[in-house]
Amino acid sequence: MIKKRRKFNKKQKNSRYSKLSLFQKPDTNFFKPCPLSGKNAPILNYKNIKLLKRYISESGRILPSRITSVSLKKQKELSRSIKRARLLALL
Amino acid sequence: MNCYEHTFIAKQDLPSSQTKTLVNKYEDIIKKNSGKVLKTEEWGLRNLSHIIKNNKKGFYFHIKFEGIGTTIKELEKAGNIDEMLIRYLTVKVKKHNLEENFFEKKDYLENR
Numbered sequence: 001m002i003k004k005r006r007k008f009n010k011k012q013k014n015s016r017y018s019k020l021s022l023f024q025k026p027d028t029n030f031f032k033p034c035p036l037s038g039k040n041a042p043i044l045n046y047k048n049i050k051l052l053k054r055y056i057s058e059s060g061r062i063l064p065s066r067i068t069s070v071s072l073k074k075q076k077e078l079s080r081s082i083k084r085a086r087l088l089a090l091l
Numbered sequence: 092m093n094c095y096e097h098t099f100i101a102k103q104d105l106p107s108s109q110t111k112t113l114v115n116k117y118e119d120i121i122k123k124n125s126g127k128v129l130k131t132e133e134w135g136l137r138n139l140s141h142i143i144k145n146n147k148k149g150f151y152f153h154i155k156f157e158g159i160g161t162t163i164k165e166l167e168k169a170g171n172i173d174e175m176l177i178r179y180l181t182v183k184v185k186k187h188n189l190e191e192n193f194f195e196k197k198d199y200l201e202n203r
Contacts, residue, residue, distance in 0.1 A: 046182070047193040088098060088180055089139035089149075 034071040036078065044077050046084035052091060056082065060091065092127075092157045094187050097166060099179035100149040103136065113175065114152055117166065124165045126158030129187060134194040143177050151194070155187050 036044060042051050055063050055070070055078055062082055065075040085091045101113060110133070118128050134151035143149075156162075163181055170179040 043188075043191070045193070049193070084180065084182065086140075088100065088151075088178065089141055089143060090137075091140055 032069040034069060034074060036074040037071050044074065044081060046081040046088070046090070048081075049085060049090050052078075052082050052085055056091065092159065094155075094157055094184045095163065096182045096184055096187075097154045097156065097179065098182075099152055099170060100139075100143075100177040101152065101175050102146060102177060103148040103150070105150055105175060110150065110152075114154075117152075117154065117169070120165055120169055121154070121156050121158060121162055124158065124162040126156050126162040128154060128156045130155045130189050132192055132194070137194075139177075146177050149177050153194075155189065 036042070042048070044051065046052075055068055057063055062079055065072070070078060082091065097117070099117070101110075105113070114131060114133075118131065121128055132153040132155075134153060136148055137151055138148055139146060167179070167181065170176055
């Protein structure tokens with residue numbers, strides 16, 4: 001019986017949204033940094049198909065940046081290189 | 092002089108002996124029109140992601156070169172006429188990356 005109680009207490013402490021209410025700021029940070037900019041960013045190119053495939057949906061549409069958290073500058077580059085790859089029938 | 096990359100897709104029924112003559116033809120066009128070829132890559136036979144002019148597969152060739160405006164004019168004029176080509180694309184780049192080849196054939200694929 002004691003063990004069960006402990007488990008119950010742990011869950012309450014660890015759950016992210018336990019304290020979340022309308023007038024309280026959340027503890028968790030929802031901001032994700034851009035995966036394509038920064039120091040060790042991969043090369044963005046119409047030839048780099050492996051990278052581009054991550055940013056299109058199953059039906060081949062370009063994913064919006066609010067889902068992938070790509071910065072505005074890189075999203076423009078990304079969409080241009082995806083369209084070039086489509087022209088050459090690589091994607 | 093600007094840096095350019097020229098990629099073109101040839102039809103699948105191109106005989107293997109003729110691949111070199113096709114590449115040489117386009118290299119000569121660049122050289123004649125005050126251009127300079129830096130590197131040529133062969134990506135080999137690849138599946139097209141969608142059907143273009145009733146073709147499912149194609150040979151990919153990639154040329155990196157330096158040139159001026161008239162070089163590309165002549166290059167695209169020849170590409171439009173050529174019946175062996177399915178499609179071509181010329182892209183201007185700031186700097187050439189001569190080391191990395193994204194479509195290099197891997198060893199385990201060749202040994203099969």
